[in-house]
Every structure is written in structure tokens, then in C-alpha cells.
Amino acid sequence: MTEGILPISPPRLKICGLSTPDSVGWAIDAGADAIGLVSFPPSPRHVEPDRLAGLADLARGRARIVLLTVDADDALLETLVAAGHPDLLQLHGRETTDRVAAVRSRFGLPVMKALGIATAADVEKARAYDRIADLLLFDAKPPKDATRPGGLGATFDWNLLREPGFATPFLLSGGLTPTNVGEAIARVRPAGVDVSSGVETAPGIKDEALIRAFASAVKSAGETPAV
Template sequence: MKTPGLVKICGLKTPSTLDAALAAGADMVGLVHFPRSPRHIDLAEAGLLAERARGRASVVALLVDPDDDLLDALVASVRPDLLQLHGKETPERVGAVKARFGVPVMKAIGIAEEADLARVPPYAAVCDRLLFDAKPPKPAADGATVLPGGNGIAFDWRLVAALDPGRPAMLSGGLTAETVGTAIALTGMRAVDVSSGVETAPGLKDPIEIVAFVAAARAAWRAQDEAGTP
């Protein structure tokens, strides 16, 4: 039996856009706590949005290289269903976070070339889910801020098409309503994650784009299932 497709809308900041994601049928909603990000919200705001989504979608809390004090505070105030570690956390750190906090962990791995796939097995051994994202670009000469994710860039999806990491995996990086069907067809992924691809400006989600993205992903999975493709 086919694994149901999962859609995650990440970087939600307001009740109205959260409601739009839930109404569109998102399975996961992502709340970002990383001050450098235009999608950052404080723990109190994240807690309120998490309660609004509770029971309607899985709540994912995204952090970048958090220390234990921050994780203590976030787990207490947000009570996430999943912790998304999107920094330079080592496999040892990922395993320690999972063991200490008892919350499932998804680790983001930046992909740009085949050599990056060597990082997958050590993380697959310790996390609950993997997120394949585009590797962040190198800092520009003008010193412009480069974020660890949410940069709106894609990688060559064919790199992960035949990959079996032994853990559930999710695809991210430059996805939009226009491209997600192609990404699903190329990779066979049954879970996708979008942030900048449903925005009108960094951090500003568009409810219409959210609806279109969810519908496009579902249509792609439906086509696969009807065709009997993996």
C-alpha cells in the first residue's frame, strides 16, 4: 500500500496563514525560531500557533544549532510533534537531542552534489526523518546574509531519486506549485516541504499559493498511484 503523501508548510507566522495552511490540507506546519530568518517568531508566538494547530496538523519546530537551554524552553512552550534541526548539528548532537527531549527529530541535509549524499547514513542512524534541502549558497562578496534554508533555490532532484536512507525522507528547496509535481515525479518522494515557494516576499505567506501548492502535490501523488509507479 502506498504511503500517504505529506505536505509541510514551513515558516508560518500568523494565525491567518496558519489557518490557510490547515484549510488547504497541510499535514505539517513549521514554526521557525531563528532570529536571522524573516520567518522567525518568538517562543510565545510559536506556542500560540502550535495550540491553534494541535490535533489538526503535526507541529514542527525549526531551530538552527540550538543549545539545550533553548530546546528546554521551546519544548516546554511549543510542545512540538517534531524538532527540525537545520544547522550544522553532528549526528552525535542529533542523537543527544532526541534522547534528552524525547521528541522525534528531523535533520536537514544540504545537497548540491553527489558527494553530499555521504552525510546521509550517519544521520539516518540517529534521526526519525531526513529533509533533503538545497545546500545554502556561499556568502556573497557584499556580506549579504545567507540562511541555512528557505533560500528559494533547488538542487538536482535526481541525486536523491534512487536513495533509500532507511528513514522517511522529505524533499525541500525551491519547490513551488509549478515545480512540485516534477520534483515528485523525478524522486518518488512522498513528503514535500515548502516555505519561500508560497510567499510574496520573504516571510509573507500567500494563502492562494499555499492552496495551489498543496493541490499540486496531491495531484502528483494521485497520478503516481493511478499509474502504479513507485
């Protein structure tokens, strides 16, 4: 990893795709220690830089601010970082290991690399990013015809991660809901979990009750001995 960036502790609970002041408040009040703001126009959760800045300001000092981008170039990242002053960059596209390292070095911020998982082969491919990114995020691999790489509400076989053997801490994502997140944590024991569509009533529309239920389930799972 590039020198000069302080190690980052993984968020226990990240709620992603927040696009309104209310949803940011709901997430933080429920106990989320990280909120995700999406800059990717095909996503129903996309926020423009001016809105991103306002949402980030609401969370600053209360939860870590994660900026999610998909194959963004340096010019776009510069604009977004200047607007939102995030604590962490989440790269959710096809960024190579070299690109992850370059972004980390250029912007002086920790980087979380999202990786799509469907098979054991995908887990093996993900090993290339171990010790390159500060955090990893394992998400369900999208279908080939998908218009966006995440937030699709799909799960994958969690057993693939029962003994992953990664040095870099990882978060679990992909189809998590208040109903299944406890089982997911028990099976995988990730450093944290990341949810978006699982706390929505429609794509991009967060629900306060679902956020609270999800956070409560995560808290309860953390109080349960490992199996």
C-alpha cells in the first residue's frame, strides 16, 4: 500500500445510496457508522456534486462519508472529492489493481474496492486486490446485461467466503435485508456489512423503518457468539 495514509478501521454498518437529508439522518440515528453517496448517473441513487456536498455535510463528524464511483477518471474524482470531502473512496467498477493504487496515491484517501462474486473463481480473482486496497467489499456479481454493478438486490453463495483467507478486511454486500443479515454475519463473519436496496421500498427510496430494522439485526448479530 502507498505510504502516508493512516490505516482505516472497517465500518461495522454502512448504508449506501442515500440521496436525501432525511435518509442520511435515519441512517445515522439508527447507528450506521458509514454512509454511502453514489455518483453514477445510471443508478437511481445517483446524486450530483452539489447535492452530494450537502448530504456529506450532514454526516460529517457523525459517520464516515464514503464516495462511490464507477470507473471514474481523475477529473471527475477531483470534482467529487472537492465537493464531498469523503473519508473513503469506494471503487465499484472494473478498476484494476494499478488503478486502485493510483487513485489511493493521487487523492491521499483510503480506498475500498468492490468485487462481484458468483463463484469460487471470482473469490480467487479478488485475491489480486488483497493488500492493494484498504478495504474490500464483496457484492453479488451482476448479470452481463446489467446497467449498473451493484444495488440490484441479489445475493450470492455466502459459503464461498466462509474461509476467504484475505489479509485485507472485507465488508459483505449483495441482497442483504433485515431478515437475512443476521444469518449472513453468522456464516461469513465479515468486518462489516453494506446495504442499499435491502432498506428501500423502491429503487433509490430509503425507508426509515427498514433502516432501523436492519441496524437492529446487525447489532443483534454482533452480540451473538460466532458459530
